[in-house]
Amino acid sequence: MFPESTTGPSFEDCSATAEWLLSQTDIRPLVGIVCGSGLGGLAEMLKDQKAFKYSNIPNFPQSTVHGHAGMLVFGTLKGKPCVCMQGRFHLYEGYSIQKVTLPIRIFKLLGVKTVLLTNAAGGLNPDYKVGDIMLIKDHINIPGFAGNNPLTGPNEERFGIRFPSMSDAYDKELLQLAKAVGVELGYGDFLHEGVYCVLGGPSFETIAECRMMHKLGADAVGMSTVHEVIVARHCGMRVLALSLITNQAVMNYDSQKKANHEEVLETGQLRAEQLERLVTSMVDRIEDHNNV
Numbered sequence: 001m002f003p004e005s006t007t008g009p010s011f012e013d014c015s016a017t018a019e020w021l022l023s024q025t026d027i028r029p030l031v032g033i034v035c036g037s038g039l040g041g042l043a044e045m046l047k048d049q050k051a052f053k054y055s056n057i058p059n060f061p062q063s064t065v066h067g068h069a070g071m072l073v074f075g076t077l078k079g080k081p082c083v084c085m086q087g088r089f090h091l092y093e094g095y096s097i098q099k100v101t102l103p104i105r106i107f108k109l110l111g112v113k114t115v116l117l118t119n120a121a122g123g124l125n126p127d128y129k130v131g132d133i134m135l136i137k138d139h140i141n142i143p144g145f146a147g148n149n150p151l152t153g154p155n156e157e158r159f160g161i162r163f164p165s166m167s168d169a170y171d172k173e174l175l176q177l178a179k180a181v182g183v184e185l186g187y188g189d190f191l192h193e194g195v196y197c198v199l200g201g202p203s204f205e206t207i208a209e210c211r212m213m214h215k216l217g218a219d220a221v222g223m224s225t226v227h228e229v230i231v232a233r234h235c236g237m238r239v240l241a242l243s244l245i246t247n248q249a250v251m252n253y254d255s256q257k258k259a260n261h262e263e264v265l266e267t268g269q270l271r272a273e274q275l276e277r278l279v280t281s282m283v284d285r286i287e288d289h290n291n292v
């Protein structure tokens with residue numbers, strides 16, 4: 001059915017990885033950042049870096065996707081201790097959904113309170129343009145409809161409860177703050193708030209699928225983030241997630257356009273600086289929230 005088993009890495013495996021990392025660095029991160037496709041430049045913003053190749057971290061999966069460097073970077077951003085995944089894992093790489101989300105549990109065990117996730121996504125909302133940023137206010141979890149949820153399997157109470165709510169997945173205060181920060185930075189014209197729909201990938205969507213998702217209420221489509229959000233919320237971390245609209249989903253049978261990963265990476269490069277500024281300003285401003 002789904003790759004590997006439905007039992008993920010154990011609490012002890014996660015603890016061993018977290019302890020190994022904590023023994024290698026003095027940084028005690030309060031904010032965890034996940035970089036989407038082509039958005040790994042965010043990690044370069046961290047000062048006093050201590051970086052680990054995923055291949056050197058016990059129990060960590062390896063990045064296999066172009067645009068995901070495969071480095072876990074500790075450092076400070078505006079003086080705040082952070083950890084940043086320069087490269088995430090996706091279901092289509094063949095990892096179990098529990099392995100895809102393992103780093104989020106590691107974040108928790110490192111002491112992270114707030115998770116900032118970024119991704120590249122296709123725009124389904126006709127008002128969205130390539131290069132726009134969408135703050136995620138909610139999601140539609142299509143793999144979850146079919147039972148592929150990262151919390152499947154025995155519940156690990158040391159992380160969280162069996163049946164966590166998801167109606168409050170995206171922290172309202174952080175969303176408000178992100179909107180305010182975006183407007184202050186002059187991003188008002190290309191900043192939206194919307195619903196992200198996750199699919200398994202790696203094939204891009206058909207026209208009928210894009211039309212269906214838009215009818216269901218999705219504004220953007222992608223292949224990540226939602227699994228990480230579920231795991232982060234299960235273990236009580238606050239979440240802010242944003243999509244860079246790297247391409248317009250093809251919704252029309254007359255269109256000659258075809259979604260492709262090259263366009264995704266190119267748009268990431270074009271908007272890298274603005275995204276970095278938004279994330280840096282957010283980290284600067286969420287200090288008080290870490291005490292909640």
Ligand SMILES: O=P(O)(O)O[C@@H]1C[C@H](O)[C@@H](CO)O1
Nearest residue numbers: 036037119120223224261264
């Ligand atoms: O890691 P993200 O969600 O940013 O990556 C998106 C989804 C696919 O991995 C890839 C398609 O171009 O970009």
